[in-house]
Amino acid sequence: SQQGEEDPQALSIQEGENATMNCSYKTSINNLQWYRQNSGRGLVHLILIRSNEREKHSGRLRVTLDTSKKSSSLLITASRAADTASYFCAPHPGANSKLTFGKGITLSVRP
Amino acid sequence: GAGVSQSPSNKVTEKGKDVELRCDPISGHTALYWYRQSLGQGLEFLIYFQGNSAPDKSGLPSDRFSAERTGGSVSTLTIQRTQQEDSAVYLCASSLAEGFGYTFGSGTRLTVV
Numbered sequence: 001s002q003q004g005e006e007d008p009q010a011l012s013i014q015e016g017e018n019a020t021m022n023c024s025y026k027t028s029i030n031n032l033q034w035y036r037q038n039s040g041r042g043l044v045h046l047i048l049i050r051s052n053e054r055e056k057h058s059g060r061l062r063v064t065l066d067t068s069k070k071s072s073s074l075l076i077t078a079s080r081a082a083d084t085a086s087y088f089c090a091p092h093p094g095a096n097s098k099l100t101f102g103k104g105i106t107l108s109v110r111p
Numbered sequence: 112g113a114g115v116s117q118s119p120s121n122k123v124t125e126k127g128k129d130v131e132l133r134c135d136p137i138s139g140h141t142a143l144y145w146y147r148q149s150l151g152q153g154l155e156f157l158i159y160f161q162g163n164s165a166p167d168k169s170g171l172p173s174d175r176f177s178a179e180r181t182g183g184s185v186s187t188l189t190i191q192r193t194q195q196e197d198s199a200v201y202l203c204a205s206s207l208a209e210g211f212g213y214t215f216g217s218g219t220r221l222t223v224v
Binding site for chain 2 (some may be wrong): 030031034035041042043044048050085088092094095096098099100101102103104
């Protein structure tokens with residue numbers, strides 16, 4: 001198994017600005033997933049990008065994946081105060097492998 | 112149900128007592144995970160069930176922890192002789208199959224006093 005390492009650990013931005021969060025991992029993956037967590041409870045699945053994809057969009061979210069650099073980024077455009085949360089990446093190795101998480105990124109969006 | 116259901120949502124127990132935490136995954140989801148999260152920390156993997164395969168128990172922190180999944184559906188995480196360091200939020204997640212995202216429950220906040 002492997003876990004992603006998110007960077008930075010904390011990010012504070014003004015409402016309306018874009019937020020970029022990065023994730024690095026060590027071994028080959030089948031897919032990589034991003035999750036959001038509000039107030040220490042259950043995580044919400046945001047987006048999944050497969051190893052043969054380079055970029056994926058979902059609303060204000062844009063995820064990129066560079067398998068040669070073993071890295072991914074999550075971009076939130078036109079941030080809102082409601083985007084304030086912790087964000088986690090989860091690189092998934094594939095068949096019969098467990099999904100593990102890093103420590104996450106704490107994003108604060110100031111109104 | 113429409114989502115992953117965990118019960119109880121909060122549990123306060125005395126040190127040394129046993130507790131059972133329940134997870135009802137989404138119907139038809141073959142994969143089920145248990146994690147725990149201490150205050151301000153990331154998710155710590157505990158155990159993983161995938162279909163009829165033997166569960167991956169490599170994350171269970173001690174032999175006081177055990178989990179089972181009956182009939183490929185409901186799962187129960189049991190902690191025997193609870194200790195104060197077991198205090199955390201215990202999260203369950205399920206997935207339709209590999210290559211799909213995971214749906215998390217709201218967790219059980221366990222406090223050992």
